[in-house]
Amino acid sequence: MLLTLTTTHRPATDLGYLLVKHPDRVHSFDLPAGTAHVLYPEAGEERCTAALLLDVDPQRLRSGRADAFTLGQYVNDRPYAASSMLAGALNHVFRSALRGRSKDRPELAAEPLPLEIRVPVLRGNPELTARLFEPLGWSVSATPIPLDDVPAGHPLSGDSPYVDLTLTGTQRVADALNHLYVLLPVLDDAKHYWVAPDEIDKLLRSGEGWLSAHPEKVLITRRYLAHRKSLATTALELLDRSDPDTVDAPADTSADEEAELPVVRKRSLAEQRRDAVLAALHEVGAAKVLDLGCGGGALLTALLADRRFREITGVDVSSRALEMAARRLRLERLPDRQRERVKLWQSALTYRDDRLRGYDAAVLMEVIEHLDPPRLPALEASVFGHAKPDVVIVTTPNAEYNVHYEGLSGMRHSDHRFEWTRREFARWAASVATARGYTVDIRGVGDESATDGPPTQMAVFRRG
Structure with missing residues (x-):
């Protein structure tokens, strides 16, 4: 799976300082799901693009899968469609950038830059994708990907459940990466690992400054936390508290962890x-x-x-x-x-x-x-x-x-x-x-x- 991040800030190669990855090298990282590579298809004064390529190993994905049929361990979209695995790779290879830190360009890390982000294959529909990214200041192009080699009129003809996503806007690099880190698994509506209570801290840290005011914060919280009722309830209460002037008494979260959503919570x-x-x-x-x-x-x-x-x-x-x-x-x-x-x-x-x-x-x-x-x-x-x-x-x-x-x-x-x-x-x-x-x-x-x-x-x- 692939993600590219492009800037036209001049000099554009300063993107390498913000990502802490030199444009003249290919950087590789061993991850639980496979191998992540960071490389620069273009790196000039006027335009620079960093690409994150995640090469997923199906053998590593077998662990913990419970598919209805044996081949489902191998025949699936996980190696190709952006998901929580790509978000995890972002967190691993761009950790300093996600925190907004740059030893060499600290003033640039705090500055909004012209950015274009492309995710060629992302599970999701155009309407929901726009609802999630547009309130954050992005211009969204989410083009449905048609099914291949299916004749018109066939019951399976039409668009696939995937979109080709392009985001354009002026954002801090740290904000852009945090938006992706949270919203990629939200659109996929799945996590490739067991969701524990520490995921609340990850969500609040990555959503700081934007999630509490997002019009879809309830949907984002539920999906990010894999529909774990008590975790979603706690996270929503903490988000309300993080909103200026809002402090609410804790709600009772002793209900069944795996109960069906919607999460029933006290009005803030x-x-x-x-x-x-x-x-x-x-x-x-x-x-x-x-x-x-x-x-x-x-x-x-x-x-x-x-x-x-x-x-x-x-x-x-x-x-x-x-x-x-x-x-x-x-x-x-x-x-x-x-x-x-x-x-x-x-x-x-x-x-x-x-x-x-x-x-x-x-x-x-x-x-x-x-x-x-x-x-x-x-x-x-x-x-x-x-x-x-x-x-x-x-x-x-x-x-x-x-x-x-x-x-x-x-x-x-x-x-x-x-x-x-x-x-x-x-x-x-x-x-x-x-x-x-x-x-x-x-x-x-x-x-x-x-x-x-x-x-x-x-x-x-x-x-x-």
């Missing part, structure tokens, strides 16, 4: 919080909504799915967050009518911005705790004083509830500047409402503790 606090915000927006009849501090677009996705919201605007100070939101929303693929409902603007919430005026509602979902307390008056003046939407919805963690998170010391996220108790939040909300001409209603989100209240607290401000 992030999901409950989004639902509470949507319910409040419906309650006040908002049609034009601002998502202030929208991040990667989790709330924007839910707003777009509801046609009652005619105009949706996501605002964030981070251009990278807005790029992630655009990918998550698949803006480039939306029909014009849908696309016209959505705007993404870069703006700092502590400065006045005339574009933010005239909206029915503004949402600050898990935003205020990321500001230094001395900057809060500037946000209040910008949002409540200048933009002045009819309704402002604010959610923030309840610090009193933190005692219910085992192993949590300090605040729920490393970027939080503060976390308020219920009394502190109510005092702040009442002060803002009085000063800015709003009324306010305080609510809880999530499973409440009789003594410590809910994990999230929400304020709904109404102007006048």
Whole structure:
């Protein structure tokens, strides 16, 4: 099986430094499934291609196989179609590159480069392949491979279950390799080895920075962990915790390890919080909504799915967050009518911005705790004083509830500047409402503790 990675970054041969493989040599590695070779079909100043060729040994694959017929140990697609064996080879031969390390070009390892990746034979269908790679910023060409030597009209004529995959985009090499390491076995929907609990750590490490916000994270997690119910449940909970501002109590994973999916899990606090915000927006009849501090677009996705919201605007100070939101929303693929409902603007919430005026509602979902307390008056003046939407919805963690998170010391996220108790939040909300001409209603989100209240607290401000 074959995978090629090409760049047109100049000098293109710097790819050798990032992969830690010299372009003038053929590098070979002995693996449990066969032999992996890294070579460079082309290596010039303007274009360089590294190829990973995995020569699978059928004799080595016999160990542990339980095919229904003896020849199935030899007659199968494992030597040819990209699978978890190719992902394992990636991890073995490009280990430093996967970690984003380069002794000779450390600054280049952190830089997005123009890349093209080709996997000529990959088990999967074009639609799912696009759903997995496009949210990560790749342009995807997944061409079905037709069956050979089958006359038209024959029951077996048509396309095979394989695609010829080409990915193009501007990515860090480390990110590109980690996307492949996770998603190749997901598309194949099989692992060539027994999946143990340590696979959760591999998934979280390789998915850091992108998997928690991926719209297909549940499908990816289940398939990557070979449909092991308790492993998938644990991994999904940990992914929710890795998402900023989201910490959930552990779910019971004592159920049968091999039970059929779908995995039944408690709705995460992030999901409950989004639902509470949507319910409040419906309650006040908002049609034009601002998502202030929208991040990667989790709330924007839910707003777009509801046609009652005619105009949706996501605002964030981070251009990278807005790029992630655009990918998550698949803006480039939306029909014009849908696309016209959505705007993404870069703006700092502590400065006045005339574009933010005239909206029915503004949402600050898990935003205020990321500001230094001395900057809060500037946000209040910008949002409540200048933009002045009819309704402002604010959610923030309840610090009193933190005692219910085992192993949590300090605040729920490393970027939080503060976390308020219920009394502190109510005092702040009442002060803002009085000063800015709003009324306010305080609510809880999530499973409440009789003594410590809910994990999230929400304020709904109404102007006048």
